[in-house]
Amino acid sequence: MTAPPAPPIRIGRSAVGAVGILAGATGVLESVVSPTLPLLQRELSIDPAQGALLSIAMLITGALTAPIAGVLGDRYGGKRVMVWLMVVVCAGGLVSSLAPNLPVLLLGQVLEGAMVGAMPLSFILMRKLLPADRSPVAIGVVSGFFVGGGMVGTLIAGPIAEGLSRHWMFAIPTLAIVVATVFAHRLLPDDQRTRSDARVDWPGVALLSGIVLTFMAGLATAPDMGSQPLLIVGVLVFLAAFVTGWIAVELRAASPMFDLRLLAKPAIWRSYVVTFAVCVGAGLSIFLVPQLFAVSGDGYGFGASLTDIGWYLLPAAAMAAISGPLGGLGTRRLSSTAVLAAGIALMTAALIGMAFVHTEVWHLVVGKALISLANGACITALVIKTAASVDEGTTGTATSLVMVIRVLGFATGAQVGGAVLTAGTPGGSDIPAESAYVTALVIASVVTALSLFAVRTMSKGAKQ
Incomplete structure (x- = not known):
């Protein structure tokens, strides 16, 4: 049973600002692990394969939370569900800040993954609680705060971990999330339930x-x-x-959760194959590049501090922030297939370049930035392509599965990278051989390049 639409409620800038600050604090917490992964591996005495698992634990929960959050938001109201999800995120941040070992830290990261479901609900709330002419700007503000928070987290995680401890790099953004959640709860009005009979599978x-x-x-x-x-x-x-x-x-x-009959459409399953392959390549780079910055091996690596790693990764974070709009613009002016082909070619070239040319810091900085740009543009084009290949009523199902496969691709890439580095570590040493990094990056480039075969035939079965 669908409830009749309610007229938009005029909320003030303070309410939008509170949600924006909440998104920013969440972005900070989401981004602190990547630049500090070498320190976490060292302090927790874990090998690269275990470090890879830590780097993607949050994404796994997010892939499962996102579709559930939408249904619960329809049934109980978006604000109520968003606030409860942020409570779970805060609990995860607290657990992570107190974690004495890897299992406890993994638990904290799993709980923090609830933010993946909470953030889309904040966008939906802006649409429901604001007039049509104001909601796009508000959504842009919230999205911008989240991306900006990710950049801030990338920069401050290292100095906090080195100046205080790894515990504080989780505790500080968690405290900010607690305060922002309280303000958002007080300033946002309750939104109307869309469906009282919505059910979670x-x-x-x-x-x-x-x-x-x-x-x-x-x-x-x-x-x-x-x-x-x-x-x-x-x-x-x-x-x-x-x-x-x-x-x-x-x-x-x-x-x-997902209408599996959609997989009968060639354009759909090919989109999923490309999504997985592209994200495997991106996931490998996300895991490997900070390791290469930090390692000080025999004739390779840079022995960079955590603060330095944060600065080195900042251009990649900036490219990720603009990749979505660029991918959308390219799809509108050219086509999703053209954007995908260009993005895959760029990512493959960057991965091959980093595999064989990584003797200077700027080689990795540029390579990682190009991969972030290509990956974001490709995912945007894939979502648009998938949405255009199905009926309006199944758009949510089809595109949400893109997000799940995206997470599996990132996770696979990170775990493959961790496994290759672990296997490539000589006995009696804790430093992988340089050839292990080269092998992992070559694997990433080959998997990414192979997805071009699916891109060539993606137009079959599409609606437009």
Whole structure:
């Protein structure tokens, strides 16, 4: 049962500002792990494969939270659900700030992943609570604060971790989120429920969680599978069972998480293949580049401090911020296929360049910035392409699966990078050989380049 639309409520700039500050603080917390990953690996005595798992734990939760948050927002109101999700995020930030070891820190990151579902709800609230002529500006403000917060987090994580401790780099933004959430709760009016009968496909959520966790467990244990063949058999059996169960549940559910019948459209499944491949390449670079900055190996690496790494990654963060609008503009003036082809070619060239030319800091700075630009443009084009290939009523389902596959691609790239570095670390040393970095970056470039074969035929089955 759909409730009748309510007229927009005129909220003041203070309410929009409170949501913007909340988004900014959330962006800071979201971005502190990447530049400090070398320190976290060192202080927690974890190998690169475990560090890769830490770098993507938040994304896994986010992929599962986002579709649930939308349904709960329809049923209970977007403001109420957003506030409760931010409570979960704050709990995760607290756990991360107090974590004495890797398992506890992983738990904190998993809880922080609720922010992925909370941020889209803030955009929806701006549309519901503001007149049509004001909501786009407000959404832009909130989005800008989140991106800006990510840049701030990239810069300040290192100095805080080195000047105070790694605990404070989680605690400070968490405290800011607590304060901003209180103000947003007080200043935002309650929004009307859109659907009182909205239902969450909990069996589908549980089985998809099993798929994601089993998949990630398989990647995390990949280095040991050569000596333990039963391990890979067990992972494959569990993965097959979860996938089979999920498909059966989704095909029979009255309100499935994802309409799997969409996969019959060539344009859809090709979009998903390209999404996965592109994000594998980007995920590898996200994990490897900070490691290369920090390592001081035999004739390679730079021994950079955490503060330096933050500055080196700033151009990539800036490119990520503008990549979405550029991808949208390119799609409108050319086509999504043209943007994808150009983005994949640029990313492949940057990955190959970094694999064989990384003797100066600027080589990695430029390469990582180009990859961020190409990846953001490609994802924007893929979302637009996917939305144009389905009916309006299934747009949300089709595009949300793009986001899930995006997370799996990033996670796969990070875990492959971690596994290659772990396997490439000589016995008795904790520093991977330079050839391990080259191998991982070449793998990323090959996977990314292969996605061009799918791009060439993506127009088949599309509506436009």
